[in-house]
Amino acid sequence: DAKTTQPTSMDCAEGRAANLPCNHSTISGNEYVYWYRQIHSQGPQYIIHGLKNNETNEMASLIITEDRKSSTLILPHATLRDTAVYYCIRYNTDKLIFGTGTRLQVFP
Amino acid sequence: GAVVSQHPSRVICKSGTSVKIECRSLDFQATTMFWYRQFPKKSLMLMATSNEGSKATYEQGVEKDKFLINHASLTLSTLTVTSAHPEDSSFYICSARVLPLTDTQYFGPGTRLTVL
Numbered sequence: 298d299a300k301t302t303q304p305t306s307m308d309c310a311e312g313r314a315a316n317l318p319c320n321h322s323t324i325s326g327n328e329y330v331y332w333y334r335q336i337h338s339q340g341p342q343y344i345i346h347g348l349k350n351n352e353t354n355e356m357a358s359l360i361i362t363e364d365r366k367s368s369t370l371i372l373p374h375a376t377l378r379d380t381a382v383y384y385c386i387r388y389n390t391d392k393l394i395f396g397t398g399t400r401l402q403v404f405p
Numbered sequence: 406g407a408v409v410s411q412h413p414s415r416v417i418c419k420s421g422t423s424v425k426i427e428c429r430s431l432d433f434q435a436t437t438m439f440w441y442r443q444f445p446k447k448s449l450m451l452m453a454t455s456n457e458g459s460k461a462t463y464e465q466g467v468e469k470d471k472f473l474i475n476h477a478s479l480t481l482s483t484l485t486v487t488s489a490h491p492e493d494s495s496f497y498i499c500s501a502r503v504l505p506l507t508d509t510q511y512f513g514p515g516t517r518l519t520v521l
Contacts, residue, residue: 340498340512395449
């Protein structure tokens with residue numbers, strides 16, 4: 298049970314911001330929200346994670362709602378190479394439990 | 406981010422043979438390594454967790470005698486698929502984590518196993 302809900306697929310125009318939502322309404326206080334992505338036939342790539350505060354790194358921004366029941370991953374300027382499956386994961390134990398993720402298609 | 410490698414990237418074997426897959430953390434020491442399996446168009450499924458110097462912990466439904474895991478050092482874990490059958494054909498991916506620096510898991514590029 299992945300315990301997160303994500304849209305199955307999304308499209309985004311190249312150069313525009315891609316906003317990927319994730320619902321984790323039953324998240325515990327000590328669980329982090331992690332985001333990974335998987336480009337076809339490759340291993341997952343770590344993107345970003347957060348607990349309560351919004352986070353930003355060179356790849357993306359993570360916006361977590363104040364009640365922590367949902368979050369949004371933002372790719373500020375999507376490129377064709379950002380086409381991948383994006384996984385939002387709750388994590389506070391040894392295990393990363395992958396759900397079905399969101400398939401993001403960036404088009405020219 | 407930390408770099409994890411896997412070898413081989415692809416392997417084809419005959420039914421009944423055994424195949425060993427290596428997972429290495431290249432620029433850090435991994436206290437824990439994980440093995441996942443992914444079937445076509447499906448998500449990753451955790452198979453087992455291994456800590457250096459101790460026995461692996463297998464997820465429910467994963468046969469420990471069929472999927473042998475060894476984590477002999479802080480930079481190397483191996484997965485051996487014994488007596489492979491066509492239904493074992495899959496994409497096998499490892500990840501590594503170094504505590505207490507971070508909980509983040511870093512993944513290898515995966516190994517495509519095809520059993521004929």
